[in-house]
Amino acid sequence: MAAKKRHQNQNSNANTETSNSTRKKTTKRNDSKGERGKSGDLLYKLFIAALAISVGYMHRNHVYGMFERDKHFSHLSNLERELSFRTEMGLYFSYFKTIIEAPTFLDGLNEIMYDNITEYPDTINVLKRFNLYPEVALGIGYRWYDAVMTSLNKPTKMCWTVNRGEGMSPVQSCEGLGEPSYFYVEAVFLLNGLMMSVFFLFGVYLSGSVYGGILTVASFFYNHGECTRVQWTPPLRESFAYPFLILEMFLVTHTLRTKKPSYLHSIGIALAVVSFMLPWQFAQFALMTQGVAVFCTYVLGYIGSHKVKVIVTGLLTGLLVSYLLLFGNEMLLTSFFLSSLISIIVIVSLEPFLNILKFRIIIWAVQGILLLLGTLGIKYLISKALNVTDDEHIGDIFRSKFSDFNNFHTMLYTCAPEFDFLAAETYWKLLKTILLPSVMVVVIVVAVKLLRLEYNVWRQTSTEEGEEGDDIVLEGEHRSKPHAEYVYHLFQLAAFTLMAVIIMRLKLFWTPHLCLMTSLLASRKLFGWIGGKEKHYAVVTVLLACMTIEGVQNITHQWSIMGEYSNYPLEELVEWIKVQTPKKAVFAGAMPTMATIKLCTGRPIVNHPHYEDAGLRARTMKVYSMFSKKPLSEVKQNLLDLKIDFVILENSWCLRKQKEGCGMAEIWDIEDPENRHETVQACTKLRDRPEPHFSRVFRNDVYDVLKISKW
Structure with a gap:
């Protein structure tokens, strides 16, 4: 009996050793698979990075090529190049010229901070008034570049004489980064090339597929004339600012998707906000719509109070830092942006008290009323306290849009085509490239998915049957639903659409966001019902091919614009x-x-x-x-x-x-x-x-x- 037990124990030990040996072999195989997985993941990321760099390089060449063909910029004299920067563009470029022509950088900075040329005889700080940080940064870059190349005894430009004919005197034309106007526009086009790289990565991230990034970039190129005007007007503020809005929205989207974001996310958002606000006085309006879009996402229960506080903290920090760097520009303190952020913080803090109301519709109504009254009331009080009236014309413009109110200043704005309502021609162009229909499909599919989720929540179901990623999660004491980033982008799209319809110039926010939304056509979470990956991506490829028919015609038309500046x-x-x-x-x-x-x-x-x-x-x-x-x-x-x-x-x-x-x-x-x-x-x-x-x-x-x- 004892011998039998010993035999059984030996067999048991042998089995254990065999089992351990098998586990070791399995572990080795799993480790091998993990290594191959990591290697494949790294190659995929390198592939994505290479594509991002490629589309950025393509966009830089695309906009520079159109700019050169339109003006024949390389063969213009220095004076003709300056003359080509009309309206605001000439004003902004003049300060870059002041900084690089001053004996030292600090002398140039002092000239623009104590300027009595622009609004004679008054002395004003144009760095505060005109959002000139891009010119300051480029002035530093140009002086540094010139000093380094001079020390290396390297030529920075090549000059020749251009015979203009028609009784006009010959002029000297110089080409190269040593030429101030060349350095300036090259910096603008390089920045907008980087913007396209980020735009591609944004599409990949939002959709979870490289096809999403390709759809985003292709849509932008195919509708380029409706998405940007950097190729015609490089010195305008939007040329410097808009790339940072894309980065900032990317960071906000990442924060919404992160389960437990920290206030490090707030720092990233704040830095992007500062980079967006310093170059452009209009940035505050775009960011205000973002704050409201995030707040609406919170109201519907897709994010908890913690995420709202993280994002709003980033927005508010960026606003206050911008206010300080713009030497106390009062228009930022009296903006709807600041007053809306303060209202959102107060409303989110009242969450425990509002939950007593129990009925969701009543809570939504109360939160909406508090946001509206708080935003208007706080702005009015701050404006009266600081006695600032600089932004009164904005309210007058909107009044003139929807009533018979008019005055001298509103007429100067609204008589300009870019401040008119969005032209019917724009809708037709976006229909022909299938951009609008594509986004409509995305909006409908997202809306249906969210309604199904709401129905399941109403039935106290924690997940949608047969679908992954729809778990209800806890954020502190608040139960939040998935897909917050989709909800946010729907609200953001709605805000940009409204802005574009009212003022045509603001389609430069709307159309690129339409391009971004097309990336969701490649999302397996949203369109997995089409079938397997191969079938899904085949459908996406067919759609892209259909877009290309009109899109290539648009690109060809832009390339065909030829001219030579002369005035x-x-x-x-x-x-x-x-x-x-x-x-x-x-x-x-x-x-x-x-x-x-x-x-x-x-x-x-x-x-x-x-x-x-x-x-x-x-x-x-x-x-x-x-x-x-x-x-x-x-x-x-x-x-x-x-x-x-x-x-x-x-x-x-x-x-x-x-x-x-x-x-x-x-x-x-x-x-x-x-x-x-x-x-x-x-x-x-x-x-x-x-x-x-x-x-x-x-x-x-x-x-x-x-x-x-x-x-």
């Missing part, structure tokens, strides 16, 4: 001013031209295209009295009040009429009813017979320069 009347005017007027002579005129005069001649001006300041709007209204029906004596007095020496009269501005009711005379009839009965505008009198109040000192086919009589 001899303006060039003649600038050259005359540089030679024939004192360096301290003060000029006034149409806002776009004033930016050019400051950039190309360095003469003091009293008004300019950056129209977001109440004082500047009042100045411009006085200058534009020359387009009214006021007596010339009153026009003269308005100009003398501004200490002006010369006024530049453009015939086109006297006669311009972009659409019905938008002629300068019609705009002035709203503000100046006592002179409405007059039949001849002051500008017509100034053009035909300016004496005795003015004397004509220069004239060509487009411009008249009038000297103001000082008596």
Whole structure:
């Protein structure tokens, strides 16, 4: 019996050894599979990174190529390149020029922080007012590049003489990064190339598939003219700022997808917010819609209070840091963005008290009312406390959109095509590339999935049958549902759509977001019902092929735009001013031209295209009295009040009429009813017979320069 037991024990030990040996072999095999898995994962990530770099490089070349073909930029003289930066672009570039031409960087910085040229005779901090950090950064970069290349005795540009023909004098043209305008636009195009790389990665991350990134980028290229205007207007603020909004939304999406985000996520969001806000005064409005979209996601129960606090902390920190770096720009404190963030923080803190109401619809209604009243009320109180009226024109613009309210300033905005309602042509273009239908399919599928989830929650079911990733999870004491990132992007898309419909210029937020949403067509979570991966991605490939038919035509059309910048009347005017007027002579005129005069001649001006300041709007209204029906004596007095020496009269501005009711005379009839009965505008009198109040000192086919009589 004992021998039998020993035999059994030996067999048992042998079995155990065999089992252990098997486990060791299995472990080795699993380790081998893990190593192969890690290796494959690394190769996949390298593949994704290579694709991201490739699409970024393609986009940089794409926008630069269009810019070059449109203006023949490489063969323009330095003056012609500066003249091509019209309106706000010339104003921004002038400060880059100031920084690089100053004896030292600090001297240049001091010049733009204590500037009495832009709004003579006032001294203003243009770094505070005009969001000029891109020019400061590029100024540092250019001076550093020039110093390094000089020390290495390396050439930075190549110059030659260009014969322009048609009786125009030959000019010298230089090409290379040592040429300031080249350095400037190259930096813009490089940044927007990086933006496309991030955009691709965003599409991959949101969809969980490389096909999602390809759809995002392809949609952007196929609808390029509706997504961006960087290829035509590189110095505009959006060219520097928008890439950082893409990065910031990527970080917010990652935070929403992370189960337990930490306040390190807030830091990342804050840094992206600062990078977005410093270059562009309009950034606050886009970020306000984001705060509201995240709040709506919270209200519907897809995220808990912790995630809201993490994201809002990042937004609020970024806003406050931007306020400090912009030297206390009061418009940030009086913005709807700040007041909405404060309201959201208060409402989220009231969560335990609001839950007493039990009924979800009542809670939603209370939270919505608190957000609306809090945002409006806090903004009103801060504006009154600080006595800031610079952003009043924004409310006036929206009033004019939906009522018969109009004044001089709103008409200058709303008469411009970019501030009109979204054109029907835009919808047609997006339909032809199948972008709008594709996004509609995504929205419907996401909505159906979320409604099914809501139904299961209502039935107190923790998961949707047959689907993964739909577990209800706990965040602190709050039960949240999955797919928060989808809900957020639906709300964000809705906000951008509303903005674009009201103001056409804002389609530059909407159309790229449509492109991003197409990435979800490649999401297995959303479209796994189509079938296996092969079938699903085959359908995506067919869709992409259909998009390509119209998309390639759009790209070909953009490539076919050929031109060569030339504006001899303006060039003649600038050259005359540089030679024939004192360096301290003060000029006034149409806002776009004033930016050019400051950039190309360095003469003091009293008004300019950056129209977001109440004082500047009042100045411009006085200058534009020359387009009214006021007596010339009153026009003269308005100009003398501004200490002006010369006024530049453009015939086109006297006669311009972009659409019905938008002629300068019609705009002035709203503000100046006592002179409405007059039949001849002051500008017509100034053009035909300016004496005795003015004397004509220069004239060509487009411009008249009038000297103001000082008596």
